[in-house]
Amino acid sequence: MSERLANAGEWAGRGLGERTVGYAERDAILYALAVGAGAERLDLVFEERLRVLPSFGLTLAQWAPDVLAEAGAFDNRAVHGSQTLEVHEALPRAGELTLAARVGNVWDKGSAAIFEVIVECRQFAATWSIFAPGRGGFGGDRGPGRVPDVERDQPRALALPTAADQAALYRLTGDRHHIHIDPAASARIGQPRPILQGLCTLAAATIPIAEAIGAHPADLTELGGRFSGPVVPGDLLDVRTWADGAFEVRHEGASVIDDGRAVFA
The missing domain is CATH 3.10.129.10 (Hotdog Thioesterase)
Known part of the structure; x- marks a missing residue:
């Protein structure tokens, strides 16, 4: 994607493309080890008993926010603000996923913008929230505020x-x-x-x-x-x-x- 837009709000709703991404069992095992699964967790690190952690899908979709960055939507001051993942079905031990990405909302926080990057496939839907200093002030909606803390039982x-x-x-x-x-x-x-x-x-x-x-x-x-x-x-x-x-x-x-x-x- 080579298009560069002056107004951050103009990115809202734009497609970021589609990719088919493949992986092997060793990739899912490496991921499990990287997020702290021990060698004793044969269900996560041994190919004969392997169940794939659903969050592994986020590594396969990382290209989508990178595409937006490379297109000039924000600069290297931007930070990953939050993440969501909704799982539709289990990831296979190995195979290919066809992922479609788009920009969701772009919120105007005044001194910064927040870009939502949405990636969807049959197995899951994920949303990256990217906080981008210097890209606000375009007259857009500020977006929802943080939900107030609620009274909870002892954790x-x-x-x-x-x-x-x-x-x-x-x-x-x-x-x-x-x-x-x-x-x-x-x-x-x-x-x-x-x-x-x-x-x-x-x-x-x-x-x-x-x-x-x-x-x-x-x-x-x-x-x-x-x-x-x-x-x-x-x-x-x-x-x-x-x-x-x-x-x-x-x-x-x-x-x-x-x-x-x-x-x-």
């Missing part, structure tokens, strides 16, 4: 360890942004050490949540969350989860994922 507390090499491993699934591997690159965004990919943290949280409620992580039907703070590989994270599927991930008392939601069949 279940879970530990979520991350590995020192986890960002380097997760890069092999497709997100090769330099801030996840190169200290010089992460320093340019104010982080002295490379940070963990937000989608890695989001997916990793589903494994202990599923275990805590007696579900299988591959039975995930709905996932979402807002990326509210950085994680450094090696951090020990705290997950707070509630019976309705809501969850939050924290590090040393500070939120790193909020407005989380993980629902299992």
